[in-house]
Amino acid sequence: MIRKWGAPAAVILILAILCQGCWDNRDITELNIVSAVGIDRAIGGGYDVSAQIIKNSVIDAREQGSTEEVVWTLTKSGKTVFETLRNMLSAVGKRPLYSHTEMLVIGEDAARDGIKGILDFFERDHKTRRRAYVLIARGITAKQVIDAKSDSESIPIIHVKTALETVEGLPQKRKLEIIELVQEIGSAGREVVVGVIQPADGVGDPDHIRDLEVTGGAVFAGDKLIGWIEALDMRGYLFAVNEVKSGIMNIDNPLSPGDLVSIEIKRAKCEMDAEFKDGQPVLIFDIRVEGNIGEQHGPGNLTSAETIGLMEMEYQQAVLSEVANIVSRAQNDFHLDIFGFGELIHRKNLKYWNSVKDRWNSVFSGLPVCISVKSVIKKPGLVRYPMEEK
Amino acid sequence: MFRKIYRKIICRDLKSQTDEKTTGGTKEPIPDSLGQVKQRLAEVFSCCADFATREVESGCGAVLLVAYIKGLAQNDAIDRSVIKPLLSAGKSGSAERINRADAIEMLRDHVLISCEVEEYDALSDIINQMLLGKTAVFADGSRRALAASTTGFEARGVEQPDTNVVVRGPREGFTEVLTTNLSLLRRKIRNPELKFEMIKLGSRTNTAVCISYINNLVNGETVQTVRDRLNKINMDSILESGYIEEMIEDAPLSIFATVGNAEKPDIVAAKLLEGRVAILCDGTPFVLTVPYLFIETIQVSEDYYSRPYYSSFVRLLRLVALIITTVVPALYVALISFHQDMLPTELMIRIGASREGLPFSAFVESLMMVVIFELLREAGVRMPKSVGQAVNIVGALVIGQAAVDAGLVSDIMVIIIAITAISSFIVNPMTGATTLVRIAMLAAASLLGLMGIGLAVTAIFTHMCSLSSFGVPYMSPVSPLTVSDLKDTIVRAPLWAMLKRPKVNRMQDEYRMQSDKGKRQP
Numbered sequence: 001m002i003r004k005w006g007a008p009a010a011v012i013l014i015l016a017i018l019c020q021g022c023w024d025n026r027d028i029t030e031l032n033i034v035s036a037v038g039i040d041r042a043i044g045g046g047y048d049v050s051a052q053i054i055k056n057s058v059i060d061a062r063e064q065g066s067t068e069e070v071v072w073t074l075t076k077s078g079k080t081v082f083e084t085l086r087n088m089l090s091a092v093g094k095r096p097l098y099s100h101t102e103m104l105v106i107g108e109d110a111a112r113d114g115i116k117g118i119l120d121f122f123e124r125d126h127k128t129r130r131r132a133y134v135l136i137a138r139g140i141t142a143k144q145v146i147d148a149k150s151d152s153e154s155i156p157i158i159h160v161k162t163a164l165e166t167v168e169g170l171p172q173k174r175k176l177e178i179i180e181l182v183q184e185i186g187s188a189g190r191e192v193v194v195g196v197i198q199p200a201d202g203v204g205d206p207d208h209i210r211d212l213e214v215t216g217g218a219v220f221a222g223d224k225l226i227g228w229i230e231a232l233d234m235r236g237y238l239f240a241v242n243e244v245k246s247g248i249m250n251i252d253n254p255l256s257p258g259d260l261v262s263i264e265i266k267r268a269k270c271e272m273d274a275e276f277k278d279g280q281p282v283l284i285f286d287i288r289v290e291g292n293i294g295e296q297h298g299p300g301n302l303t304s305a306e307t308i309g310l311m312e313m314e315y316q317q318a319v320l321s322e323v324a325n326i327v328s329r330a331q332n333d334f335h336l337d338i339f340g341f342g343e344l345i346h347r348k349n350l351k352y353w354n355s356v357k358d359r360w361n362s363v364f365s366g367l368p369v370c371i372s373v374k375s376v377i378k379k380p381g382l383v384r385y386p387m388e389e390k
Numbered sequence: 391m392f393r394k395i396y397r398k399i400i401c402r403d404l405k406s407q408t409d410e411k412t413t414g415g416t417k418e419p420i421p422d423s424l425g426q427v428k429q430r431l432a433e434v435f436s437c438c439a440d441f442a443t444r445e446v447e448s449g450c451g452a453v454l455l456v457a458y459i460k461g462l463a464q465n466d467a468i469d470r471s472v473i474k475p476l477l478s479a480g481k482s483g484s485a486e487r488i489n490r491a492d493a494i495e496m497l498r499d500h501v502l503i504s505c506e507v508e509e510y511d512a513l514s515d516i517i518n519q520m521l522l523g524k525t526a527v528f529a530d531g532s533r534r535a536l537a538a539s540t541t542g543f544e545a546r547g548v549e550q551p552d553t554n555v556v557v558r559g560p561r562e563g564f565t566e567v568l569t570t571n572l573s574l575l576r577r578k579i580r581n582p583e584l585k586f587e588m589i590k591l592g593s594r595t596n597t598a599v600c601i602s603y604i605n606n607l608v609n610g611e612t613v614q615t616v617r618d619r620l621n622k623i624n625m626d627s628i629l630e631s632g633y634i635e636e637m638i639e640d641a642p643l644s645i646f647a648t649v650g651n652a653e654k655p656d657i658v659a660a661k662l663l664e665g666r667v668a669i670l671c672d673g674t675p676f677v678l679t680v681p682y683l684f685i686e687t688i689q690v691s692e693d694y695y696s697r698p699y700y701s702s703f704v705r706l707l708r709l710v711a712l713i714i715t716t717v718v719p720a721l722y723v724a725l726i727s728f729h730q731d732m733l734p735t736e737l738m739i740r741i742g743a744s745r746e747g748l749p750f751s752a753f754v755e756s757l758m759m760v761v762i763f764e765l766l767r768e769a770g771v772r773m774p775k776s777v778g779q780a781v782n783i784v785g786a787l788v789i790g791q792a793a794v795d796a797g798l799v800s801d802i803m804v805i806i807i808a809i810t811a812i813s814s815f816i817v818n819p820m821t822g823a824t825t826l827v828r829i830a831m832l833a834a835a836s837l838l839g840l841m842g843i844g845l846a847v848t849a850i851f852t853h854m855c856s857l858s859s860f861g862v863p864y865m866s867p868v869s870p871l872t873v874s875d876l877k878d879t880i881v882r883a884p885l886w887a888m889l890k891r892p893k894v895n896r897m898q899d900e901y902r903m904q905s906d907k908g909k910r911q912p
Contacts, residue, residue, distance in 0.1 A: 012845060025727045025836065027751050028742045035735075059743035099731030100738050129731065155739070 029056075031097040035071060036157035037132075038142030039118055040107035042077045047110065047118075049084040050075040050146040051096060052157055062154060070154040073147050081121045098125075101132045103157045104178060105197065107142040111218065111225035116185070119223075122178050130179040133164055136218040138198040138228065140206065145197055150209045163214045164195060168245040171238045171265075172215045172231040185223050189342015189353070189360055191334075193217040193229060193237060219334050221361075227334055229326070236326035239319060240285055240339050244268040248294065249318050254310035259298025263291040263315055263377065274345050281352070283341050283364075285327075285371045289319055292379040296386050303380045316375040323371050330365075337364040417512035424455050424530040431457055434517060448479040448501075452493050455528040462523035464542025471504040472525050472538050493529040498536055502527070506539035521596065548574065551653040551675060553818065556692040560656045564675035568598050571655075571670050571677065575602060578659035583607070586670075589620060597628040598672040602658075608665050609896045612860050616667050616680060631671040631678050638669075638680075641857050645823045648859035650682035657691045665897035667860075681859035681895065683866060685879050687819045688712065693882050702881040708817050709880060715813035715824050719760060720831035720843050722806050723752045728839030744800040753836035755799055759807040760829060762788070767811075866894045 038050040052071050059070060074091055078084030088096060104122065106115055122128045137145050150156035167175050174195040176184075184192040196216040203211040215231035229237060238244045246265055253259040266289075273284040293311075296302060302311065330338050342360050346353045356363045421427050428443065435441035440460040447453055456472055479501050498507050510516045516526050516535045523541030548570065551563030564571045572586055587601040599620065603613050619638040628634060635649045636642060652658050653675050658668050661679040669678040688708040693701040725733055726741055733741070748755065766785040773781055793799040814824055827850060834842035857864035867875030875892045877883035890900045 012848075025751075025753075025839070028726045028730065028738075028745050029748060031730065031742070033739060033742055054739060054742070056739070056742040056746040059739065060746070097730055100735045102735065127731070 026095070030094055032092055032094045033100050034096045034098050035101065035155050036103040036105065036146055036160075037098070037101055038105040038107070038137070038146035039081060039110050040141045040143055041109035041113060046077060046079040047081055047084055048075055048077050048141075048143060049081060049088075050143040051085075051088060052146050052155075053092065053096065054155060059154070069149075071156060073143075075143055081118050082125070085121075098128045101129045102161050104132050104134045105137050105142040105145045106134065107137050108139070108225065110142070111136050111220075114223045115220075115225075116223040119178065119182050119185070123182050128178075130182075131177045133161060133195070134176050134178055134181050135160070135164065135195050135197045135214065136225065138196045138216070138218065140199055140212075144206065145212065148207055148209045148212060156209055159209045160197065160212075160214065163209075167243075169247070171244045171247045172234045174217050174234070174238070174243070185220070187340070187343060188357060189337060189344075189346050190340035191222075191336040191338045191361070192220045193338050194220065196228065219336060219338060221334075221336055226336075229329070233322075233326050233329065236322035236324075237338065239268060239270055239287060239289075239323050240272075240326060242268075242270040242272075249291065249315060251311060251314040251318055253296065253298040253300065253302075254307050254314070255300030255302065256298030259296075261293060261297065261302065261311065262295040263311070264294040266290045266292060266378070268319075272339060272341065272344055274341060274348055276349060276352070279352070281341075281345060281349075281367060283367050283369045285323060285369070287319060287323065287371070287373045288376075289315070289373065290376045290378055291315055293377065293381050299386060301385050303384050308377050312375045312377050315377065316373045319375065320371055320373045323373070327369050327371070331367075331369070332365070335365045336361050341367075417514050419511055420513050420516065420528070420533050420535055422531055422533045424453055424528060427455060427528045427535075430513060431517075434513075444473070446473060446476045448476050452479075453530040454493075454497075455530075456525060457520060457528070458525040458540065459520055459523065462521070462543050463525050463540040464523075467504075467540035467542055468525050471540060472502060472527065475501045475503050476527075494532045494534045494536060497527060497529065502536065502538050504538040504540065508537050509534050510537060511535075518596065545570070554652060554654045554657060554691065556690070556695070559692050559695045560654065562655065563653045564655060564658075564670075564677060566673050566675060568600060568670055568672035571675070572600065572602075574655040575659060575662075575668075575670075578655050579604070579662065584662070587617070589617075591620065591623055591634070592626055592628040594626040595628055599628065599634065600670040602662065602668040602670060604662050604665075607663070607891075607897050607899055608667060609898070612665075612667055612681065612895075615860055616669065620669070628671060630674045631669065631676045632674075634669060634671055635678055640859055644853065644857060645826050646684070646854060646857060646864070647819070647823070648680075648682055648857060648864060650679045650686055650819070651676045652679060653677070654691065660691065660694070664891050665895035681862040683859060683862060683894070684854060684864050685866075685868070687817055688880075689878070694885065698882050698884045705880050705882055711813035711816035712820060712824065715810050715817070716827045716831060717843065717847075718810050718813075719756045719806055719828060720835035720846075721840075722803075723756055723832060724835040724839040724843055727752045727836070741800075741802055744802050747797055748800055749798070751836075752803075753832065755803055756806070757829070757832060759799060759803055760810070760832065763807055763811050764825060862894050862896075867892065 033054040033056070034051045035054055036052040040048040040050075042048045051074050053074060054071050055069075058066065058068050061068060062070060074088055076084050076087040076091070078087045085096070085098075106118065110118065122130065122132075135145075145160070146157070148156055150159035153159040153162070164173060164175055167173050174193055176194055181192060181194065184190055194217065195214060196218050197212055197214050198216065199206045200211055200213045206212050215234065217229035217234050217237060218225050219227040219229060235244065235247060244265060245268075249263045249265055250260045251263060253261045268287070268289045271286045273286060274281040275284060276282075293302060300307070302308070330336055337360060341364060342353070342357070346357070421430060431441075431443065440462075441457070442460050443455060443457045445453065445455055454476055456468070456476070458468060476497070494509065498509060508519070510519065511534050516537060519537035520526050523543060524537040525540045527536040527538065545567045546565050548562045548565055550561040554563070562574065564574060576584065581604070583605045585603055585605050589599050589601070591597050591599045601613065601616055601620065616638070620634070623634065623637045625633065625637065631651065635647075635651070638649065640648045650661070652661070658677050658679060662668055666679045666681065669680070671678070688705055693705060726745070730738060745752075750758065766781060769781045770778055770785075790804060794801045794804060810828070814821060817824065831843060831846050834846035836842075838845065855863070855865050855869050863870055866872060867879065872893050874890060875894055877888050878892065886903075889903050891897055891902055893900070
C-alpha cells in the first residue's frame, strides 16, 4: 500500500505545501473592504494614512431609500505605511481588505519626500492590489481626497476612478497603475509623470468630488516630486509618449478667419527614435495623427481638397507646437527625460549610453530634437456644409 | 486500492458459503402413475393458491392431468389449445390409436393446438415450465409430460417512459416483460445476426436474463466477458437489472457507473449497432449496456435525430452543466473565503453586502443549501404525485424567499444553488456521482480554497482515467485519445460524416457505410 501510493501521496502533499496561495479562510463578513488609500506626510515625520472603508451593511439599506453614507474614512499615523495600516486595527473591528483598493492617492508633501518607500509596501505585500491607480493630490491633502463625497457614486473613489478613466476622451491626465509606476520609476533613462487630482479653479476647500479635477501631471525626478505639468501642456506630453487616443483640437477656419473648427483627434501615433550624427544623438518624434471635423464655426464648404489641405496644415502645426512646448519644458525647466529616450538609447547604442547614463538628464537637456508631424483629416461628419440661414 | 477493500468486504462471506454447495446429481423423474404425479405436485405446490389442476378423460378413455399456474397461464388459451382438443380427441378417426404407451407422442403430434409443445422427463423441468405460464399435461402411465405454451398474464403495455425523454424520436419504452422487450429490439434491428442468449439467474427467483448483441459486429471478447461475469453471479435473487449491474461492474466501489442503462429500444438498438452488448432482465424496463463510457453520459438519443449544429451545441451545454453542477458551489466558497481579490470589485462589494450579518460561514451556508436541495429533490421523487405539489411550494418558499428574508442565507447563495440544481438535472445519468463530487469539492474548497478544488479535480480525473468498462478505458476516446472517435463526443458530426463506428469498442466491422457509396458530398 505505502509502496504503491507513497509516491503520489508525497507529490500531492508537496504540491499542497508549495502551491499554497492565500490559504487562510477568512469570510467576507469578517472583512472590511478598503476602496481607497490616501497617504500624507505626517507633521512630525512618518505618514498619515487614510482609508476609505465600505460599509457592507449600508449598501442594501440604501437601495431601500436610506441616505446613510456607504463609506467612512479612517486616518491613522505611523512611522511606515505598513505600520500605519496595522495601527488601523485599533479602531476597526474587522480586518481591512486591501485587495480591492481602487486608488492610491499620495499627498504632495509625501511625494516631494520620495515615494519609493510607500510603493515598496504596495509592491511587496501579497494582499494589496498592484493594479490600483495612483494619483498625486496637488494643493490639498490626500486625506481630503479620500474624504470627499460624491454626488454620482455611492462609493466616492469610484467617481474619481471613472473621472481618471475618461483620459481616452480628454487626454489631460495620466492613468497609471501602481505596478506601472514602480516599473517606470525603476527604469533607467526615464522619469515618470503621474496623474494629478487638484481643486477646480476658484474652489478653496473642496469636500465634494465635483469641486475636484483630475487633470495635469506631476513630474518626478527619480521618486521625488519636483514640478507640475498643467492640463493644457499634458496633451503634448501624452502625444509624445503615444498615449493619446482621442481629444479635441481647435484650429482656425481656413475660409473664415477668426472662426474656429474643432477637429476630433483620431489614431494618434508617435514613434520615438534617436539617430546618431557624429556620435551625438538627435532625438526624433515621428507623429502621425488623423482627425475628423467635429464642429465648424463660420461659413464655407470645408470638404474641398484645398481646404482640407489647409486644415491639415493647421492641425499639424497645432500638434507640433504642443509637443514642442512640452519638449522645451522638459529640457529647459525640468531638465528631465520624461519621455524615456534614455531607455531607447540604452537599447540602440549601449556604448554611448554607458558613457552618459550617470548624467543622462543633463545630457538630454542639451540634445537636438526633431519633431515631425503628419496629419490627415478623414471625415467631415454627417453634413458637408454648415446650416444656411434663410 | 479498491480491489483490496473489495476483497476484504467479500472474503468473509465467501468463506462461509463455500462449505454448503448445492447438491447436484440426477433429477427426479416423473412418476408413471397419475396418482403419484398428482401427489408429488400437491407436495411441491402445497399452500400455493394459484396452482390448479384438472383431470380430463379424453374421448378415447385416456386419463390425463392438466396442471398450470393461475394468472400466469391464460384461461382462454388453456381452454382452446389444451382442454378442448383433449376432450374432443376421441371423436376424431384416429381415436383408437391412443393407448397408454405412446399417449404423449400422440397428444404432442396430433391433439394439442399450441405453437410450442415440449416434452420433459424431469419433474423439476416441467415445474419450471409451469412457472413460466405453460400448461403441463401428464398422461397416466407415461414417464414424460408435455408443456404447452399458454403463457399470458397481466402486464403494463408499451408506454412512454419517464427517463430518456425526447421531443423528437420514438416514444415507446421497454416494459417489465422480457419477451415484449426482445420483440421491441427485434423490431428495431430486423436481422438474424441480432442474437438473444437466454440464461437463468437467481437460484430462488429463476429470473430470465438475456444477453443481446449483433453477432457479426460485436467484439467476441466482450460477449465472452459478459457471459463469464453473468455466469459467476451466485445470488439467489435478481429483482432488477441493478442487481446484475452491481455484480458485473469493473469498479464496484467507484462512484461512477461503468454499466449503462436505458429504458428505450431505440437507444439500446443504437448501442448494439455501435458494437455494445445489452443485458435484458425479466421484470424491469431498464436494459443494461456495456461497455459504458463517460462520454455516453452526455450523449442523448435525440442528438442523432436533430440537426448536428444544435446537437453539438447542446452536447457542449451538457458538459458545461456537468462542470457547473460539480464545481460552482465550491468555487463560490473558495472565492469569497480565500480569494476575495479575484472577484471584480463591484461583484465583491455586492456579495459583501448580501452576506452582511449572516450567521454562518460560506461553507456551512452552501453545505446547508446543498443538503436542503437534495432533501427537496428526494422528497419530490418519493412523494405521491398528489402531495408532490406541496413539496414544490414549501421548497420554493423555504429556499427562495424565507431563508433570505430571515437572514440565514444570502441571496447570491440561492442563485448559486439554483444554477447548480438546474444543471444537475441536465446530465441525468450522472446525478448520483455529481452530488457526491459536489459535496467533496465543497469540503476541499473550504479547506484549501482554489488549491483544494485543484487537488480534488486532479484526484477525480485520475480516478476516472483509471476506470475501464469491459476492457474499454472509461474516458476514451478522449483519454486515451482516439482522434477519429472525437466526431461523436463534444461535437456531434453529421451522420454522413461518421463513416466508421467508434473504434474504442474494437468491432469486427468498422464501417457504417460502404466506403464512398453512402457518403454524401455536401
